Amino acid sequence: MIEFEEELKKFHHSLEVDDIEEAVNSHNEPDMLDLLFSMLQIKYKSNDSDN
Amino acid sequence: MKCYNCGCTLSEDDFCTACGADVKIFKRIVRLSNRYYNEGLDKARVRDLSGAAASLKLSLMYNKNNVQARNLLGLVYFETGEVVYALSEWIISKNIRAKKNIADDFLSDVKDNQSRLNNFDALIRKYNQACTYAKNDDLDLAVIQLKAVVAKSPGFMRAMELLTLIYVHNEDWNKVRKCAERGLKVDAGNTSLKTYLKEANKKIAEKENATGRRNFRKKEEAISYQSGNETIIQPLNDSGGTGGQTIINILIGLAAGAALMWFLVLPARIQAARNEVNLQLKEVSEELTSKTADMDDLNKRIEALQEENKGVQDALQEYTGNEGVISDYDALLSAAKSYLEDPEDALKASADLEKIKESGNSVNSEEFTALFDYLDSNVSAKAAEQYLKTGIGKYNDADYNGAIEDLTESFELNKESDQALYYLAQSYLKNENPDKATELFNQLISTFPDSEYKKRAEKYLNQGVEDNENASLTPLAPANEPSQADQAALQAALAAAAAAQAQAAQAAQAQAQPVIVPEAVAQPAQ
Numbered sequence: 189m190i191e192f193e194e195e196l197k198k199f200h201h202s203l204e205v206d207d208i209e210e211a212v213n214s215h216n217e218p219d220m221l222d223l224l225f226s227m228l229q230i231k232y233k234s235n236d237s238d239n
Numbered sequence: 240m241k242c243y244n245c246g247c248t249l250s251e252d253d254f255c256t257a258c259g260a261d262v263k264i265f266k267r268i269v270r271l272s273n274r275y276y277n278e279g280l281d282k283a284r285v286r287d288l289s290g291a292a293a294s295l296k297l298s299l300m301y302n303k304n305n306v307q308a309r310n311l312l313g314l315v316y317f318e319t320g321e322v323v324y325a326l327s328e329w330i331i332s333k334n335i336r337a338k339k340n341i342a343d344d345f346l347s348d349v350k351d352n353q354s355r356l357n358n359f360d361a362l363i364r365k366y367n368q369a370c371t372y373a374k375n376d377d378l379d380l381a382v383i384q385l386k387a388v389v390a391k392s393p394g395f396m397r398a399m400e401l402l403t404l405i406y407v408h409n410e411d412w413n414k415v416r417k418c419a420e421r422g423l424k425v426d427a428g429n430t431s432l433k434t435y436l437k438e439a440n441k442k443i444a445e446k447e448n449a450t451g452r453r454n455f456r457k458k459e460e461a462i463s464y465q466s467g468n469e470t471i472i473q474p475l476n477d478s479g480g481t482g483g484q485t486i487i488n489i490l491i492g493l494a495a496g497a498a499l500m501w502f503l504v505l506p507a508r509i510q511a512a513r514n515e516v517n518l519q520l521k522e523v524s525e526e527l528t529s530k531t532a533d534m535d536d537l538n539k540r541i542e543a544l545q546e547e548n549k550g551v552q553d554a555l556q557e558y559t560g561n562e563g564v565i566s567d568y569d570a571l572l573s574a575a576k577s578y579l580e581d582p583e584d585a586l587k588a589s590a591d592l593e594k595i596k597e598s599g600n601s602v603n604s605e606e607f608t609a610l611f612d613y614l615d616s617n618v619s620a621k622a623a624e625q626y627l628k629t630g631i632g633k634y635n636d637a638d639y640n641g642a643i644e645d646l647t648e649s650f651e652l653n654k655e656s657d658q659a660l661y662y663l664a665q666s667y668l669k670n671e672n673p674d675k676a677t678e679l680f681n682q683l684i685s686t687f688p689d690s691e692y693k694k695r696a697e698k699y700l701n702q703g704v705e706d707n708e709n710a711s712l713t714p715l716a717p718a719n720e721p722s723q724a725d726q727a728a729l730q731a732a733l734a735a736a737a738a739a740q741a742q743a744a745q746a747a748q749a750q751a752q753p754v755i756v757p758e759a760v761a762q763p764a765q
Contacts, residue, residue, distance in 0.1 A: 189438075190404075190407055190434065190435065190438055192404065192407065192408040195404050195407075195431075196373060196374060196404065198431075199370055199373070199397065199400070199401050199404075200370070201367040201370055201371075202321065202323070202363050202366055202367060202397060203323040203324065203363070204323065204360055204363050204364060204367070205322070205323060205326075205356060205359065205360040205363070206360075207323060208323050208326055208327055208330075211323050211324060211326075211327035212327045212330050212331060214327075215303070215327065215331055217303075218303075219299065219300055219301060219302055219303040219304075220268045220271075220272075220300065220301045220302070221243070221265070221268055221269075221301070221302055221303075221304075222303075224264055224265060224268060225243065228261075
């Protein structure tokens with residue numbers, strides 16, 4: 189059974205052409221490689237402090 | 240694959256041969272990103288755009304610098320109507336790799352065509368408006384907007400989904416199925432549309448089972464297979480039914496043709512015939528109006544001509560009637576003839592001249608006037624004398640009525656005759672009309688104060704003494720016989736008068752020509 193109200197909540201306003209800057213700026217989330225590099229940086233820093 | 244530390248090309252080892260950095264996890268992450276990209280590409284090839292977008296997002300989650308995945312994701316977004324997201328993906332891709340990037344072509348293709356971009360923007364605005372309507376429960380307005388959007392851009396999946404959802408809410412299952420199938424042709428992996436389609440098929444089947452109607456829909460039973468990006472649906476072999484069914488089909492076709500004729504062709508023909516009749520009616524009306532106007536003009540012309548004819552008839556009557564100018568000429572000629580034949584007998588000539596005076600016509604002819612004046616001056620005095628003479632004779636014979644007539648004529652012809660007036664009064668007195676006699680005696684006294692008859696009149700008026708003596712005619716100077724010169728002048732005047740009479744008669748005839756009214760004019764319009 190399809191619940192209309194629930195289904196309707198999935199629909200949001202689409203970005204208009206004037207909002208393209210906002211769309212571009214929203215892509216700054218880190219990816220797996222960013223996480224890897226930050227982990228490696230932490231690892232190298234701890235190694236340097238141990239030495 | 241390049242080393243993230245030094246940028247050298249990596250080998251199959253888990254470390255960089257140039258800098259010695261550990262690249263085991265790095266290589267695994269990049270491989271995962273590429274794997275999801277490949278998966279997304281495969282899904283995009285079979286138009287599972289939703290699945291492709293999900294895989295490509297995963298690919299970018301592992302490696303956001305995967306330019307190919309980002310470009311493909313932009314393409315998928317663009318195909319599903321998410322133009323802004325597509326542009327943003329391509330812009331980011333361009334930032335990551337400025338050169339030799341296919342995103343350049345995509346961007347220039349969209350950006351360079353400003354009208355196309357405006358159209359995209361307008362569609363997005365309409366979708367957003369429809370979204371607002373739907374959330375405010377204005378579903379009818381939302382449907383109108385969404386129909387406009389999907390009509391212009393059938394690939395705008397969010398609009399198609401929302402439209403289908405509203406149809407689901409309205410339980411218009413046929414439309415749900417139609418929209419869902421249309422949307423799934425663009426995005427075969429769209430789970431929402433699949434759900435709606437499944438629900439619609441279920442409801443339609445239930446309805447058909449409930450009504451017992453045969454389900455003619457055999458699309459699900461058709462054989463379909465994938466060939467590259469195209470889905471080929473092979474129609475089922477239809478034997479065409481029996482011969483009887485063929486005949487029924489032909490009859491149905493004939494009935495449909497007849498219905499088409501009845502509902503489409505005939506009304507058009509009838510309308511055309513009506514238009515033609517109306518046109519003809521309009522032309523006839525205009526012609527009738529024109530003819531009516533002409534007829535009015537002609538009737539006015541007839542009336543004017545009739546008036547003119549009446550005027551001419553009146554003018555002719557003035558000339559030819561009993562009291563017309565012609566009769567005046569006749570009377571004048573008769574008077575002149577009588578005078579010439581017997582100058583002493585002035586009574587007939589005087590009677591003719593009296594007729595001319597009584598008619599009152601104004602004859603503009605100098606000859607007529609000259610002759611009339613000549614006769615009047617010569618005849619009137621003589622006639623007055625003759626009337627006086629006969630009147631006195633009748634008075635003496637006690638014929639007072641006759642005396643009154645003659646003496647009246649005499650006095651009318653000669654107002655200077657106190658004798659005529661006196662004996663006229665005496666005749667009235669003798670005829671037992673003393674009032675009239677008294678009036679005439681008074682007139683005599685006032686008009687002729689030096690008259691010898693004044694004393695007699697006063698005697699009667701003052702003393703009542705009547706004059707019983709016989710009347711005696713006062714001798715008058717003998718009338719002058721017309722001299723030879725007068726005779727010649729009279730002859731010339733007669734000739735001129737005759738000529739003038741002929742000319743007047745001719746003019747009267749010319750004016751009295753009958754007015755010919757054309758038959759066409761006199762006929763009433765049909």
